[in-house]
Amino acid sequence: MGIKGKTVVLTGSSSGIGEQAAYQLAAAGARLCLVARREDELRRVQQAIRDSGGEAWIYPTDLTDEVSLQATAAKILAEHTRVDVLVNNAARSIRRPIAQALDRLHDYQRTMDINYIAAVGLTLKLLPRMLDQGEGQVVNISTLSSQVPIPLFSAYLASKTALESFSRSLLAELGHKGIAVTVVYYPMVRTPMSSRTSIYKHMPMMSPAKAASWIVKAIDQRPARVGSLMGTAGSIALAALPGPVTRYTQPLFRLMDKRLKERSGR
Numbered sequence: 001m002g003i004k005g006k007t008v009v010l011t012g013s014s015s016g017i018g019e020q021a022a023y024q025l026a027a028a029g030a031r032l033c034l035v036a037r038r039e040d041e042l043r044r045v046q047q048a049i050r051d052s053g054g055e056a057w058i059y060p061t062d063l064t065d066e067v068s069l070q071a072t073a074a075k076i077l078a079e080h081t082r083v084d085v086l087v088n089n090a091a092r093s094i095r096r097p098i099a100q101a102l103d104r105l106h107d108y109q110r111t112m113d114i115n116y117i118a119a120v121g122l123t124l125k126l127l128p129r130m131l132d133q134g135e136g137q138v139v140n141i142s143t144l145s146s147q148v149p150i151p152l153f154s155a156y157l158a159s160k161t162a163l164e165s166f167s168r169s170l171l172a173e174l175g176h177k178g179i180a181v182t183v184v185y186y187p188m189v190r191t192p193m194s195s196r197t198s199i200y201k202h203m204p205m206m207s208p209a210k211a212a213s214w215i216v217k218a219i220d221q222r223p224a225r226v227g228s229l230m231g232t233a234g235s236i237a238l239a240a241l242p243g244p245v246t247r248y249t250q251p252l253f254r255l256m257d258k259r260l261k262e263r264s265g266r
């Protein structure tokens, strides 16, 4: 347990929650391996960490490109004797009704590519080092929206739910070999990802710094889940009564969307 001295591989650390998590983990004494596509943004985050006396290395990578992912994993393994934690945080979100995605199978493919396949791919590459160490942790970032029946995000939510299922299998198979697995279920967070939906401008959201503190908690305490009471209640209700829970909440979501559209003048 604890954070000091741990080598943490953090994907999606060029922006949003990942960037803030990098700062907080570095301040707590972790050694950060920063992974994302934009090298200039990674350098900026690395510099800020070094300026505050922390340790960070950068690995510019397109995680949807298998060759790029494997080269980065090999480089991390060569440059660091231990890999204590992998945080699969890099992702993309798509907000689109299924009825408007009828000729857009690629929406489902590209969310799967980064949100699921890339996360599994990096896990498979780094897992042998964790098993050799007899100890390690995989933190997978998901969303409160997979715990309640939210409309309009089918591609995104399916990919996150796949990642949750993989996380459960990983813990069930390798928990007894020292591998901890944590899923983090975020509510809406004010980042470049959520800002792409203009009607969300007026929605109350968690700050990226608060969201980052959930990743810090995940690594410090190693629980199976970090999330909200609302999410836990939602997943229990959905498991018990999927039909009624979905039917009765949908008018509320439609009303919320209508209100947000009115407030944003659209």
Ligand SMILES: NC(=O)c1ccc[n+]([C@@H]2O[C@H](COP(=O)([O-])OP(=O)(O)OC[C@H]3O[C@@H](n4cnc5c(N)ncnc54)[C@H](OP(=O)(O)O)[C@@H]3O)[C@@H](O)[C@H]2O)c1
Pocket (backbone or CB within 6 Å): 011, 012, 013, 014, 015, 016, 017, 018, 035, 036, 037, 038, 039, 041, 061, 062, 063, 064, 088, 089, 090, 091, 092, 093, 114, 141, 142, 143, 144, 185, 186, 187, 188, 189, 190, 191, 192, 193, 194
């Ligand atoms: N914001 C929310 O409301 C919210 C709610 C629930 C869950 N989440 C989850 O929280 C996590 C962080 O999201 P965020 O809001 O902080 O989003 P963000 O600011 O858009 O950051 C996404 C990160 O993923 C990286 N990334 C995207 N595609 C990549 C690729 N192909 N290869 C490598 N890196 C890639 C981006 O870096 P580059 O562009 O430099 O590659 C960026 O650093 C995600 O898993 C998201 O699903 C967010």
